[in-house]
Amino acid sequence: KLATGQPAQIDFENRLAINLLKKRAAGIEQFVVEDESRLVGSCNVPLELHQAMQGCPVVWLEDSFEHRVERILADYVVNLCAEFISVKGEELGFGLFADRLLQSLNNIHKRLGGERHQRLLALMQTALEEQQRSGAVELHRGWIEGLLGEYYDPMYAYQREHKAARIEFAGNQFEVSGYLSERSSRR
Template sequence: MTSLDLLFRRDVPLIDVRAPVEFHKGAFPSACNLPILSDAEREAVGISYKEEGPEAAAKLGHALVSGDVKETRIQCWATFIEANPESQLYCFRGGQRSQIACAWLRDAGIEVPRIEGGYKKMRHHLIRVFDQLPPLVIVGGKTGTGKTVFLEPLGNAVDLEGIANHRGSAFGKKIAPQPSQIDFENRVAIQFLKFCDAPHVLLEDEGRLIGRIHVPLPLQSKMKASPMILIEETVEIRTQNIYEEYIEQQWQEYQAEHGPEAPARYADYLLGAVDAIKKRLGGVAHSEIRQLMQEALQSGDANKHRAWISRLLIDYYDPMYNYQLSQKEGRIRFRGTADEAQHWYAENSEELLT
């Protein structure tokens, strides 16, 4: 196990001194962006480097970050380190920005480890995790069977939808935005590092996309070749599961976030989702389901919500999943209800991969 493995597995607090624009493109979960140069300062230094060379750029950087500005940035780092004594610091490549930051801290009487190679080396380390994945067990099942709930209590499961902040369906969009593609990959890789001692890791069956997030290709390939536990439930149970998650829970989230605007925004979310699959539903089915949805939204009647949910499952989700499942039959090790699957997994988890 490498030092970077340990750093990520232990969620070591990290000071990222890159500019905010770099940080927002991709970062690590335990990192705090405390830049040595603002976006504007970084841009100015970059222009100077191209036009006048490295010495002029370095001189400009020191001029821009001097006096009170310099002291404020040192104090920000010092405050973070005081609150997080195990902190480590890095810039993009482990070059001048992190070297200067550590030197300034040293002058202030504070020592902090600097990560050699910086963000670039750390990012490449995590990318390689996807080429060395542990054995996987996939939990599949039609929409609403409770796959996520099945995985929640297990200590060796990676919640791809949770990390992607999307439920993975046409209606899966959440109020908060999805992370960047790089952030998603970094977080998933770190989860796999944390489970490197487990005999296998469980994942919910996913397609190549979770919302706008791409599942990394090596992970897709591994998932497609891994054994599966298939959860099966009646349409009635699945309808109720979806009602609780997408109607009751989601409505509460919209109320908390949007207040008086919640009804209109929530209606836009549901109607927009069904409109997005109009072509695949077909014009007649789309029109009928949309009408049921509008009646449910206007009345607030739980049974009317269940009516459109049930219709959507039968007309749209189930035929699509039945086709997908026909290509996975040979990988299924167990099929049954969520409760039956829990009991079976508890008794057979060690033999799953034999």
């Protein structure tokens, strides 16, 4: 989620189509796409593209819990906060960044359940207060670890089981990159 907001659905679809056409014109025939949801933020992947993706083989990217925590900390805390501050200024930018994080957690309130949501919300609020006070981001790891371990990891395990028949390779980033390069050269 960007500080500048998301494009309208029609703009999203047009940009996607233009990018795909440019890649095809450049001779790129194979694409690697994330197969997590039809939604990209508040935009929908066009139905025909999403349906085509459901028939494609899956390459499953595995990563350590610790590395995923650090990546989320960098992407959704450090970098997103910096983007908001760059666009809106220090005070307003931080406030809007904090609101975005809190709203994102509130958006999955029902799926988290009341008790878990309240616990993660308290951790997030404490982390945001400390970040605003001192600039330190370490406390964000608490809610990130909880959200990954208690919500996303079980969801990913379910998805992996559901997609097991389509998974043709699984590995870490280095292994997946090597596999995709090898697969591409065979075509």
